[in-house]
Amino acid sequence: MTDTITDAAEPGPLARAVQDEPERPSWDSQAKRVVTLYIPLALFVIVLLFPFYWMTITALKPDYEMYDYAKFSPFWVHSPTLANIDKLLFHTNYPRWLLVTMSVAVASTFLSVAASVLAAYAIERLRFKGAQHVGLAIYLAYLVPPTILFIPLATMIFQFGLFNNPISLVLTYPTFLVPFCTWLLIGYFKSIPYELEECALIDGASRLQILKRITLPLAVPGLISAGIFAFTLSWNEFIYALAFIQSTDRKTVPVAILTELVTGDVYQWGSLMAGSLLGSVPVALIYSFFVEYYVSSLTGAVKE
């Protein structure tokens, strides 16, 4: 009886929301559900997304509006302008920084995934003596944070004559990309039944053919996961890029925004926010296309 009343009185989204639950809850438990579930969840979403909202509207505000909270409510844009973005794109080196970041990320991702897929294949599939220990060593390598490596790496880069050269980044990013990708791909190869390879071996295929025709095609989702993840990590990398690159036109986006756009004591918040927004868009776009891959590689990496 309570159920019918509930439905008549509240045909809103709540009633629909619980449709797939096995039992129809009473009005009481629906109220409880709002308090214990929807309100905290809404608060979480608001807090987690607010900095991005704030970044976006600040980037779109003209200066006179940005610094006058009395006249203009800060929570909204009253007269949106593209002036900040325009300034960033056409009066700074921003496009150049984007290009550098993109090339470094693509190159280091390619290098790392290629190296990792071979290593993961050898460790998980060729099962050579000591493969366990090699896998463990690679896992340990993942636990070495860049913050304890950047000083010796800086001296090495200097000796190699690669200082201030983005190639130094392509070579050093694999220190954290390869362990991660290898670990991810080992987990992935594990999920491919070994029997498939055995069948092919019995049918007379060579190891090269097996890798090319069976294992790699089946590992494609894993490769995509590793690739987009490596790309995101390289795009986000900061400390190596900060330490190894000096000239303005070779910096990556995160470093350039912090070192080139912050000038003197007066911060140009409009262009800072526009820069952060534009720098986040590429990864956010890739993320939106591959959400499931991110979630599975994130959780897969922890599980393995």
Place this chain on the structure above:
Amino acid sequence: MDVTANAAERLFIRRPDGWLTRMFDNKAFLVTLCMLPTAGLLLIFLTYPLGLGLWLSMTDATIGQPGHFIGLQNFVSLSQDPIFWMSVTNTIMYTVVATIGKFLLGLWLAMLLNNYIPFRAFIRAIVLLPWIVPTVLSAIAWWWIYDPQFSIISYLLVNVLHLRSTYIDFLGAPWNARGSLVVANIWRGIPFVAITLLAGLQTISPTLYEAALLDGANGWQRFRRITVPLLMPILSVALTLSVLFTFSDFQLVYAITRGGPFNTTHLMATLAFQRAIPGSQLGEGAAIAVAMIPFLIVATLLCFYGVGRRKWQQGAGND
């Protein structure tokens, strides 16, 4: 699977073996070839720099000058340096407080997301955004949120809710600045914790909860006796990774305070950077970085303990 096997059969028409194919059927050769790129990259750019870092920490190297062996002098002078000790306590406090915050809130969010809710996949996707966006870029947004004059939090508290009469100086005073950094770190860490723990929660069979319900267990008992123990393996791995990366954090602090005001918010990583690169004292910076290693080793051992226990719990062999 049968179909694939049949397809494979058709694909492999045995051709006369070329030398390349024969080489690839030699396992030792194949293993060497496959391991070479990874081993090369990691030995040159990871293992060697680790050793080089140890060596540098015992020299007086500066930028552009190799330096001489000076024994433990760097460590001795650091042990008398109040800024170094403050960076150590800051790092420990930052790690402990931020980790507790991240895991409590992340676990809560994971449990919320583990319910039947509309658009769950979509909510899960947008919740992960803070973790995807480059840390420095979101840190800059936090920097602006913490602006002394135009902070939106102060505006909300003072002009909208009338809870305070003055604007908060978020980054001007040491304790305010430390607190602000921890909040920003928690904000960034929640998604990682929530999504990994959610994956753990989803593996717990609902029949366990049903059985507990029939036995008359209340909500807390179900959480304490079913959720927590079954979540422990994934929790311990996520915890160790999170502790490791929080302890060695650099970006957030560098972007928001750069160690200020008056070097009171330096973490060990930011202090190492400041001494080594802008201060050009490579040896001293390397010594600070080396001082981080013992802490990291303790965290790593915890991680293996967690991984080991996980296998044992699942009853999986050590394959």
